[in-house]
Amino acid sequence: MPRAKLILGFAVLVVAVIVAWQFGSRELANIQLQDEMRDMASQAGVHVGAAVPKSDEEFVRPRSS
Secondary structure, three states: OHHHHHHHHHHHHHHHHHHHHHHHHHHHHHHHHHHHHHHHHHOHHHHOOOOOOOOHHHHHOOOOO
16 A cells, blocks of 8 residues: 555656646746747837847947937
């Protein structure tokens, strides 16, 4: 009987790890997608010719006037 409990406990642990991995990987993908979409939206004026594309440095440090 103790062996069956050990196997059942290990199986439950494995299932919990698999479920956590699935949720975690999807959350990470969602965060990355939102970041990419935010970057694309910030340069929307480039697509219509209303603005000049920004470099990476301009995103990090705004220009002083």
